[in-house]
Amino acid sequence: AQTVTQSQPEMSVQEAETVTLSCTYDTSESDYYLFWYKQPPSRQMILVIRQEAYKQQNATENRFSVNFQKAAKSFSLKISDSQLGDAAMYFCAFANYGGSQGNLIFGKGTKLSVKP
Amino acid sequence: NAGVTQTPKFRILKIGQSMTLQCTQDMNHNYMYWYRQDPGMGLKLIYYSVGAGITDKGEVPNGYNVSRSTTEDFPLRLELAAPSQTSVYFCASTQGQGLYGYTFGSGTRLTVV
Numbered sequence: 592a593q594t595v596t597q598s599q600p601e602m603s604v605q606e607a608e609t610v611t612l613s614c615t616y617d618t619s620e621s622d623y624y625l626f627w628y629k630q631p632p633s634r635q636m637i638l639v640i641r642q643e644a645y646k647q648q649n650a651t652e653n654r655f656s657v658n659f660q661k662a663a664k665s666f667s668l669k670i671s672d673s674q675l676g677d678a679a680m681y682f683c684a685f686a687n688y689g690g691s692q693g694n695l696i697f698g699k700g701t702k703l704s705v706k707p
Numbered sequence: 708n709a710g711v712t713q714t715p716k717f718r719i720l721k722i723g724q725s726m727t728l729q730c731t732q733d734m735n736h737n738y739m740y741w742y743r744q745d746p747g748m749g750l751k752l753i754y755y756s757v758g759a760g761i762t763d764k765g766e767v768p769n770g771y772n773v774s775r776s777t778t779e780d781f782p783l784r785l786e787l788a789a790p791s792q793t794s795v796y797f798c799a800s801t802q803g804q805g806l807y808g809y810t811f812g813s814g815t816r817l818t819v820v
Contacts, residue, residue: 636811697749
């Protein structure tokens with residue numbers, strides 16, 4: 592069974608600085624997708640960034656980038672130039688490619704605080 | 708706006724009562740999911756559907772039922788509410804099993820007292 596582990600329950604960063612959130616996963620599949628979702632206090636789940644496992648190039652979305660290490664099964668999220676609006680819960684998630692369920696498997700989340 | 712619509716946003720139930728959480732999407736997505744989120748935990752899959760007329764159990768299905776009579780609608784039924792079902796419930800949908808991303812509803816906060 593696939594599992595996703597986020598080892599940092601809470602993280603804190605100073606505004607304008609950079610922070611990295613960790614995520615590891617376990618799977619025997621070779622094709623899959625990885626995601627980072629942001630959940631602000633409004634509780635809405637917002638997609639931050641997505642990575643296809645077959646792509647070696649790390650995904651980037653503006654201030655957000657990932658470090659995808661397929662052999663190590665690691666998928667960390669780097670937030671550059673942190674802003675107050677980045678404060679939220681961040682969830683790492685995994686989805687099989689072509690699986691019958693196609694559902695997301697989530698880690699327990701990391702609560703990010705941004706200090707002014 | 709296109710997306711996933713969940714109703715209600717909040718609900719308080721008494722033990723033993725029943726209710727239906729509604730979920731509708733207007734993106735013609737085949738795959739739909741119900742998750743629950745407990746404090747300090749990630750989301751866990753309750754039920755899912757890969758198309759109209761097809762549903763199956765996820766990781767934590769006990770105490771819940773679903774139906775999928777149309778592509779758009781995927782309601783979640785709680786028959787005999789228990790305090791253990793106090794949680795935040797999310798409905799989500801996707802077209803290509805992650806290829807095109809997953810869209811989430813805004814969630815339903817349910818309290819069973």
